[in-house]
Amino acid sequence: MKKFRPQHAIAGLLASLSATFACAAEKAEPWQLNMTPGVTATAERAYDMHMIMLWICVVIGIVVFGAMAYSIVKFRKSKGAVPDKTFVHSTKLEIVWTAIPTLILVVMAYPATIKVIEAYDTKDHEMTVKIVGQQWLWTYEYVGEGVTFTSRLDRESDRLRQSGVVVDANNPNYLLDVDNRLVLPTDTKIRFILTADDVIHAWWVPALGWKSDAIPGIVNEQWTEIREPGIYRGQCAELCGKDHGFMPIVVEAVPKAEFQARLAAMKSANDETARTASAVPAAAGPQG
Amino acid sequence: MANTHADTHHDDHGHQQSFFQRWFMSTNHKDIGTLYLVFSLVMFLVGGSMALVIRAELFQPGLQLVDPSFFNQMTTMHALVMIFGAVMPAFVGLANWMIPLMVGAPDMALPRMNNWSFWIMPFAFALLLMPLALQAFGIGSGSPAGGWTLYPPLSLQGGSNVAFTIFAIHLMGISSIMGAINIIATILNMRAPGMDLLKMPIFVWTWLITAFLLIAVMPVLAGAVTMLLTDKFFGTSFFNAAGGGDPVLYQHVFWFFGHPEVYIMILPAFGIVSEIIPTFARKPLFGYQAMVYATASIAFLSFIVWAHHMFTVGMPLGAELYFMYATMLIAIPTGVKVFNWVTTMWRGSMTFETPMLFALGFVVMFTIGGFSGLMLAMVPADYQYHDTYFVVAHFHYVLVTGAVFGIMAGVYYWLPKWTGYMYNETLGKVHFWGSTIFVNLLFFPQHFLGLAGMPRRIPDYNVAFADFNMWSSVGGFGFGFMQLLFVYIVWKCARGGVKAEARSWEGARGLEWTVPSPAPHHTFTKPPVIRDEDLSHGDVAH
Amino acid sequence: MATAHHDADVYFVPHHSKWPFVGSISLFVLMIGLINWFNGSDTSFWIFMAGIAMMIYTLFGWFGDVIRESEGGNYNGQVDISFRQGMIWFIFSEVMFFAAFFGALFYVRTFALPWISGDGHGSLANEFLWNGYVAGWPANGPEAIGGAFETLPAFGLPLINTVILLTSGLTLTIAHHAMVVGQRSKVLTWLGATILLGFCFFGVQAYEYIHAWGDLNLRISSGIYGATFYMLTGFHGLHVFLGTVMLLVVWFRVLKGHFTPEKHFGFEAVAWYWHFVDVVWLGLFLFVYVL
Numbered sequence A: 001m002k003k004f005r006p007q008h009a010i011a012g013l014l015a016s017l018s019a020t021f022a023c024a025a026e027k028a029e030p031w032q033l034n035m036t037p038g039v040t041a042t043a044e045r046a047y048d049m050h051m052i053m054l055w056i057c058v059v060i061g062i063v064v065f066g067a068m069a070y071s072i073v074k075f076r077k078s079k080g081a082v083p084d085k086t087f088v089h090s091t092k093l094e095i096v097w098t099a100i101p102t103l104i105l106v107v108m109a110y111p112a113t114i115k116v117i118e119a120y121d122t123k124d125h126e127m128t129v130k131i132v133g134q135q136w137l138w139t140y141e142y143v144g145e146g147v148t149f150t151s152r153l154d155r156e157s158d159r160l161r162q163s164g165v166v167v168d169a170n171n172p173n174y175l176l177d178v179d180n181r182l183v184l185p186t187d188t189k190i191r192f193i194l195t196a197d198d199v200i201h202a203w204w205v206p207a208l209g210w211k212s213d214a215i216p217g218i219v220n221e222q223w224t225e226i227r228e229p230g231i232y233r234g235q236c237a238e239l240c241g242k243d244h245g246f247m248p249i250v251v252e253a254v255p256k257a258e259f260q261a262r263l264a265a266m267k268s269a270n271d272e273t274a275r276t277a278s279a280v281p282a283a284a285g286p287q288g
Numbered sequence B: 001m002a003n004t005h006a007d008t009h010h011d012d013h014g015h016q017q018s019f020f021q022r023w024f025m026s027t028n029h030k031d032i033g034t035l036y037l038v039f040s041l042v043m044f045l046v047g048g049s050m051a052l053v054i055r056a057e058l059f060q061p062g063l064q065l066v067d068p069s070f071f072n073q074m075t076t077m078h079a080l081v082m083i084f085g086a087v088m089p090a091f092v093g094l095a096n097w098m099i100p101l102m103v104g105a106p107d108m109a110l111p112r113m114n115n116w117s118f119w120i121m122p123f124a125f126a127l128l129l130m131p132l133a134l135q136a137f138g139i140g141s142g143s144p145a146g147g148w149t150l151y152p153p154l155s156l157q158g159g160s161n162v163a164f165t166i167f168a169i170h171l172m173g174i175s176s177i178m179g180a181i182n183i184i185a186t187i188l189n190m191r192a193p194g195m196d197l198l199k200m201p202i203f204v205w206t207w208l209i210t211a212f213l214l215i216a217v218m219p220v221l222a223g224a225v226t227m228l229l230t231d232k233f234f235g236t237s238f239f240n241a242a243g244g245g246d247p248v249l250y251q252h253v254f255w256f257f258g259h260p261e262v263y264i265m266i267l268p269a270f271g272i273v274s275e276i277i278p279t280f281a282r283k284p285l286f287g288y289q290a291m292v293y294a295t296a297s298i299a300f301l302s303f304i305v306w307a308h309h310m311f312t313v314g315m316p317l318g319a320e321l322y323f324m325y326a327t328m329l330i331a332i333p334t335g336v337k338v339f340n341w342v343t344t345m346w347r348g349s350m351t352f353e354t355p356m357l358f359a360l361g362f363v364v365m366f367t368i369g370g371f372s373g374l375m376l377a378m379v380p381a382d383y384q385y386h387d388t389y390f391v392v393a394h395f396h397y398v399l400v401t402g403a404v405f406g407i408m409a410g411v412y413y414w415l416p417k418w419t420g421y422m423y424n425e426t427l428g429k430v431h432f433w434g435s436t437i438f439v440n441l442l443f444f445p446q447h448f449l450g451l452a453g454m455p456r457r458i459p460d461y462n463v464a465f466a467d468f469n470m471w472s473s474v475g476g477f478g479f480g481f482m483q484l485l486f487v488y489i490v491w492k493c494a495r496g497g498v499k500a501e502a503r504s505w506e507g508a509r510g511l512e513w514t515v516p517s518p519a520p521h522h523t524f525t526k527p528p529v530i531r532d533e534d535l536s537h538g539d540v541a542h
Numbered sequence C: 001m002a003t004a005h006h007d008a009d010v011y012f013v014p015h016h017s018k019w020p021f022v023g024s025i026s027l028f029v030l031m032i033g034l035i036n037w038f039n040g041s042d043t044s045f046w047i048f049m050a051g052i053a054m055m056i057y058t059l060f061g062w063f064g065d066v067i068r069e070s071e072g073g074n075y076n077g078q079v080d081i082s083f084r085q086g087m088i089w090f091i092f093s094e095v096m097f098f099a100a101f102f103g104a105l106f107y108v109r110t111f112a113l114p115w116i117s118g119d120g121h122g123s124l125a126n127e128f129l130w131n132g133y134v135a136g137w138p139a140n141g142p143e144a145i146g147g148a149f150e151t152l153p154a155f156g157l158p159l160i161n162t163v164i165l166l167t168s169g170l171t172l173t174i175a176h177h178a179m180v181v182g183q184r185s186k187v188l189t190w191l192g193a194t195i196l197l198g199f200c201f202f203g204v205q206a207y208e209y210i211h212a213w214g215d216l217n218l219r220i221s222s223g224i225y226g227a228t229f230y231m232l233t234g235f236h237g238l239h240v241f242l243g244t245v246m247l248l249v250v251w252f253r254v255l256k257g258h259f260t261p262e263k264h265f266g267f268e269a270v271a272w273y274w275h276f277v278d279v280v281w282l283g284l285f286l287f288v289y290v291l
């Protein structure tokens, strides 16, 4: 049983209310209240959009609920209020409260449109990673590099969840850890292509700012450019069967040079296995 | 049957019938309305119990109570039971009881078919729940576990339950369509002379439009699940890209139904609230005509926004933008409604009996749910929100504190008319405040969970999500127990208490308050004379 | 069931009726039969047939009551309008049911297939999954599910069926006119002709199915083409069949003298239904066969 920890609450509050803590993006913090701006332009756009919407809604809420509260306090029968039965219709008011929300919506739509268009711009990518969802693991391929590997829930989390024992914060990455991380370079425009083998999955790392469905027989496209090295965790975000909750994603972002070294190591390791087990399956193909 | 009078059908023969005749062979809109409402309450408890299984499992991290596949069954069945078993039948029950009374009709237009619409429902739910029950005896693989949206290919991985679910949905569809046809025919054809369309109570208006939505989209759902059925059993390739189909096609067809469906679950609640606020503000509804047009606009828009549930499936840019803009537009007519409700209170003379409390709670909390809906509509942000608990929070605000609160407001409001007794006002207020506090404890923290990155439909989660989940579960159980109080209040009221007057609320207007409480078994066998002062929205010139 | 004559200004509210409840049980049995059938149980066929039988029993009993009440003069003009509105909205719901399948056809042809063929938005699927696949129409997908098949030329049997259905619409209209002027034997003749045409349509379609299934290897499992083809024409055929049965019932009712030039809504309702089936066929002919 977890105890209430006020210092967590305060830390979470601070972390989320002030958008400057990029470290909070690695994974969810206890008591986290808000989205984080993440480590990519897309994540920042999502965060900005979210905050714009949040504040506009808060302001509208204050106006509407304020008027309501005022009426409730002022126009109550117990205070001797007499109903004004002639005040039942006003074309002027109807026009006003149609026009003002329309304007507000335009104000919202403008940044949203720009952000969507930016998100769809996959031009000039420097590398491509293919992601294939399967029940219940991910297969990654560095396209053109001949490196393919699978990534699934780590042993420790698996053991814990089977045991049914309540997990304490001493395992902060419970259910958010994998056996093989996806290593990616920072400051590189990476294109992802996503598909699935069996049912629909969705690949989602909050710090990168998007999720995209991985659909059997269909290929989706996304891109990212990670600004900061770090370990970013996420999960499958589309119900895909009994272990949908146990299909985590871990991205390890490293500087470009380090990435090249890691990739080379993976390649030689791959060649190694290729020699020992002669038949390495290529990227998992689609099965109808 | 006693045929002693020439005009047998219009005598109050409610007392001469056997139990079986009255409840199984009924053609009386009030009895059928009661059947619907009781059925809906039972389903609410069943669906709520499933929600409590979900909340109990999510109380702490780790898998304690149920295994993941049973958890998914609970999520799926909870939603199907709540939507098709609790909320929709409750509205149909209210329509049955109140629409003939409100428009001055002797009964529903097609009374026998009315009973058929009802009696299909228990059988449909028997089919829907059968796999779950059989599982307890070790037969079959349990109920569907692919979410209430039944997305293929996952939903096709279900075992024998696929056929059960699909045929159950067909039956529910048949029932809803017949119910809707009956409501439309009643409203268009059975109004007493003088009850012009623009004099009808708003509840009747909202139901007219809802019925139209039902007839338009329930068959589309039937089509969607029929394609699932043939994909599963006859080897068709509707949702299989290898055969030239597309899994995303299902989502388009489903949401073409699904989005209007969510307004089917809210428009009648708008109607109820539009009856209650004027009553307890002692002032006619502000902007009656604007309310009617707003409802119609919402219904129209609901047909052209469906893909906002699919922003992450990889649609072309143009489609994303179009569906975002179209969705945003719904805020305008919905805002018109909210503003008119608030202005109805303005310069009124308000009292706060339980129905009014629920109506006010509705306005506030539905609006909060509407705000989060509008946030979800923004594509760049929805890339993050989608399929997280933020969405779960959104739709429970509009469904529980929206639709369900609306239904409860209506039940308290009309209970005296149905039973002839006043319910216990103190207990009613306890029910309202308890429910409101717990429901916010239940669903508000889910916003934080979603924003922090907790996906929906998972039986277990990272420790970072532990605290808010625990609160949420506490709220869930608290809210559940408050509903047992509700059952008690209603039961108690049906058994007796302070006699209710014909016009049970001081400020109540509308034809239903011109007949005695309880409403006699047959009302308005001769059409009433409509006087404008009797109408709920006063100044009909506007 | 009481059938006492009623005032014209009193809306007829029937007494108790067991039919809705019996009908619900029938539907339940029928569905259980179907479910068990799909799940591969042997006894299911008989459960299903029992359900059908119960349903027929219900319909006979129910409509029997309605006819008796109608003949007894219980229905005033307002009741008549209720029936009409009920029928109109029922047909609208049927339109929307077909719309789901037409929508599916439209979607795969306009979006899904071009996309996986590498057009615009879907080029990646073609590049990474279905390399080189180019969908035409008819199509059964990149994996050619169901194997090679041929399609039926539009201007063969389907054209004949179009002519048959259009003619049946005409004969039915003639029958209606005869009804309005009260020429009963003429009604019987032209209504009879309509029924025969309905059966002809059904026969041609059955022949077409056998031919397509056996000779052309066009099966319901022949990819998306087979799926949309059989689903649309199959549901339509089912509607033709039910419509024909309904016409037959009306024919016997005409024979028994149930209808008058002024009051014959039973006839009209079925006629509306028939015209609806007719219009759907035109859509099918155009979108499934011609285009």
Ligand code: HEA
Residues within 6 Å of the ligand: A057, A060, A064, A101, A102, A104, A105, B149, B262, B263, B265, B266, B308, B309, B327, B328, B330, B331, B332, B334, B335, B336, B338, B366, B367, B368, B369, B370, B371, B372, B373, B374, B375, B376, B377, B378, B382, B385, B386, B387, B391, B394, B395, B398, B399, B402, B403
């Ligand atoms: C009663 C049910 C109901 C209602 C009324 C609504 C109302 C709305 N919903 Fe919601 N929704 C659901 C039930 C409902 N929804 C359900 C069940 C799901 C999930 C399904 C699933 O996946 O399982 C869902 C999911 C859902 C999504 C998909 C999220 C995702 O999966 O990623 C979206 C996205 O656009 C959305 C948007 C909206 C919008 C814009 C409204 C609007 O109608 C809200 C309009 C109201 C207001 C905006 C507030 C009042 C207005 C004012 C005070 C005026 C001024 C305001 C402004 C100008 C801002 N909803």
Ligand code: HEA
Residues within 6 Å of the ligand: B044, B045, B046, B047, B048, B049, B051, B052, B054, B055, B075, B076, B078, B079, B080, B082, B083, B087, B146, B147, B148, B149, B392, B396, B399, B400, B403, B404, B442, B456, B457, B458, B476, B479, B480, B481, B483, B484
């Ligand atoms: C109208 C619709 C409706 C209603 C009223 C509710 C009501 C509730 N829902 Fe609902 N819910 C949905 C529609 C609805 N939900 C939908 C559409 C989904 C999405 C499903 C999907 O992803 O596919 C969902 C999903 C959903 C989830 C997410 C599951 C997941 O993603 O895995 C959760 C989790 O907390 C939840 C909780 C609750 C709770 C606690 C209530 C409470 O309000 C319930 C309160 C009522 C009671 C608790 C009953 C009281 C009874 C007792 C206390 C005693 C028991 C009695 C007897 C045994 C006779 N719901």
Ligand code: CUA
Residues within 6 Å of the ligand: A133, A134, A136, A200, A201, A202, A236, A237, A238, A239, A240, A241, A243, A244, A245, A247
């Ligand atoms: Cu994979 Cu959920």
Ligand SMILES: [Cu+2]
Residues within 6 Å of the ligand: B258, B259, B262, B306, B308, B309
């Ligand atoms: Cu929607």
